[in-house]
Amino acid sequence: AEETLILVKPDGVARGLTGEILRRIEAKGYTITDLRMVRADRELLTAHYAEHEGKPFFEPLVEFMSSGPVVAVRASGHRVIEGFRSLAGATDPTAAAPGTIRGDLGRDWGLNVQQNLVHGSDSTLSAERELGLWFS
Numbered sequence: 001a002e003e004t005l006i007l008v009k010p011d012g013v014a015r016g017l018t019g020e021i022l023r024r025i026e027a028k029g030y031t032i033t034d035l036r037m038v039r040a041d042r043e044l045l046t047a048h049y050a051e052h053e054g055k056p057f058f059e060p061l062v063e064f065m066s067s068g069p070v071v072a073v074r075a076s077g078h079r080v081i082e083g084f085r086s087l088a089g090a091t092d093p094t095a096a097a098p099g100t101i102r103g104d105l106g107r108d109w110g111l112n113v114q115q116n117l118v119h120g121s122d123s124t125l126s127a128e129r130e131l132g133l134w135f136s
């Protein structure tokens with residue numbers, strides 16, 4: 001079956017939302033096949049966010065993502081990549097639709113980075129790459 005990498009970002013872990021987020025992944029019908037808590041270092045985050053290197057939010061993003069533990073999840077299921085992105089909702093939690101993880105549980109905290117609770121791979125290629133980084 002298709003696989004994706006999901007991250008519960010440091011804001012989600014710090015707010016005690018890990019269980020709620022994992023519950024939504026399972027309730028949707030996807031299978032969690034691996035899971036680990038990680039303190040991500042700069043090297044891992046630079047590789048993970050390579051496409052954003054040089055953008056104004058890159059430094060704040062790396063700072064935020066290394067500010068506390070992250071829960072990395074390997075999830076599996078037919079069309080799980082698209083399905084999880086739909087569960088997660090829009091990048092900006094203020095604009096994310098109610099019913100989604102970001103829309104129901106997230107908000108703008110007035111910081112220079114979007115603390116939006118979760119990450120999900122956006123293609124089969126990035127899923128393969130990202131699973132290799134977080135579950136090597």
Ligand code: ATP
Pocket residue numbers: 057061090091112113114115116118119120121122
């Ligand atoms: P993710 O990849 O985390 O699932 P996404 O694909 O919706 O979310 P990307 O465009 O890949 O978002 O950006 C990666 C992350 O960088 C976002 O989830 C958010 O935390 C942060 N980010 C993106 N755009 C901005 C921005 N304009 N200002 C601040 N932070 C941003």
